[in-house]
Amino acid sequence: MYYFLSVTPNYPNSYWLEYYRASSIESVVFLENKKISEPTDTLIFNINKNINIERFKKYDYLMTDAVPILSERFAEILNNLAPHDVQLITTHVFNRSEYIGDYYLPIYLKLIDCINWETSIYDNEFDIFKRIDLLPNSLGNNKIVKAKGYELGLPIVQEDIFSKCKKMNGCSFFKSPYINPLFDV
Template sequence: MKILVPIDSYPERYWLSYDHKNSIDHLKFLECSPVSPNEGLTKLSFKRKVSLKDFRKFDYLFSDGPDVVSSRIADLISSSDFASNVQFVSCELAINGDVYLDYFVINYLVSEVAFDMDRSQYKPLIKSVPDGPKKFQYIVLKDRKPNSGIFRSAESNSHVVVSDEVAEFFKSNSVVGVEFVSEKDGI
């Protein structure tokens, strides 16, 4: 298993701004359940101008809401063995004032236990609820094959985890914007 993270060289200027006021509640994308098109639109933009040519080289994008993928990646995943693990939600991406419709919010539909809690370092997010949500300082994954190809970690739903096969799928298809790690430090 591997944790999906932004590449080290992911430009801060490519961090998308999610339109929280006029879009589907971003927390819906952490629930690991399908989002209905009737729930509304998803809109994202940049806070400042970017080079369209350079930006369009990225396939996997991060935001202050849900993650976004290019239509190329959506097509690749849709024809893969792990397509049932995700949903692609159409979005409007405003780049330098123009709206692009060839990007999708990626909604992860599966949650699975993935962290080695004995080797990971964490503390309760709320001291009075020690068995509640946790704040992780260091994450180590379990040494096992997951049931799903790509999923949210049950221990921390903000972390996306993939099987070794899916990590290789992303690498062999030259997906730009993400990399995969077995351990995560300095969270």
Template sequence: MYYFLSVTPNYPNSYWLEYYRTSSIDSAVFLGNNRISEPITPLIFNINKPISIERFKKYDYLMTDIAPIISERFANMLNELAPHDIQLIRARVFNRTESIGNYYLPIYLKLIDCIDWSTSIYCKELDMFKKIDLLPHSLKNNNIVKAKGYELGLPIVQEEVYSKCKKMIGCSFIKNPYINPLLEI
């Protein structure tokens, strides 16, 4: 069984992080599916709203204005389950000048042709999928991938990743097929 890794539907708006672009590398490189040179210093993300830091620190999957980042706990689990499928780029989160902690930005290195185009529904007018159905056994031995034709979309994980990571806070795993909640079928 395959699952799409997504942010939890009740993710707090105040927990969206801003990438500090002035002293960091261009964020466009994070959207590709290629290994990049590890920056000398960690990427920096900022919290721009008053929040409970203790509650914030419980989240393992955090949304940013460029790509989700993950906690050390989640990063260690993914690195154990899929060491060849991801690259983890070090990141730091700050609340003004106070460091909140260490996080990682995952880059998904495997791009697999796994969409069942005969049962998926793509809306050309909106340039997005209404429904994505995956081909059985198409991920082979890869535990976490991106789909060809859906490169900027959600990562796809195998059952083992789902079963070991389903309790991570801030993310949800959507069972295949993926039905876009923004569009009606």
């Protein structure tokens, strides 16, 4: 069974993080599904809002204006179960100038041809999938991947990642097929 990893529908808008763009790495490389050189300076994400820091720290999957980042707990599970499928880059998270902690930016290294194009529904007008069906056994031994043809979309995980991470705060898993909540299918 395969699952799509997504942010939880009730993720607080006030917890969106901003990537500090003066960093040595342009955020577009985080989406390329290729291993990158470790940055020479620390990647920084900032909130700049009046939030409850202790409540914020309970989230394991955090949304940013670049890519989602992970708590140490979530990153450790991915590193143990899928060390060859994901590169984890350490980041620092701040609220204004207050250091909150280290988080991890995942770069998904495996790009797999796993979409069943015959049964999936793609809307050309909006350039978006309404429904994505995955081919059975298409991930092989890979635990977490991105799909060819859906490179900028949600990561896809195997059952063991799902079972270890399904209770992580801030994320949701959708069993394949994925039905885009923006459309009636």
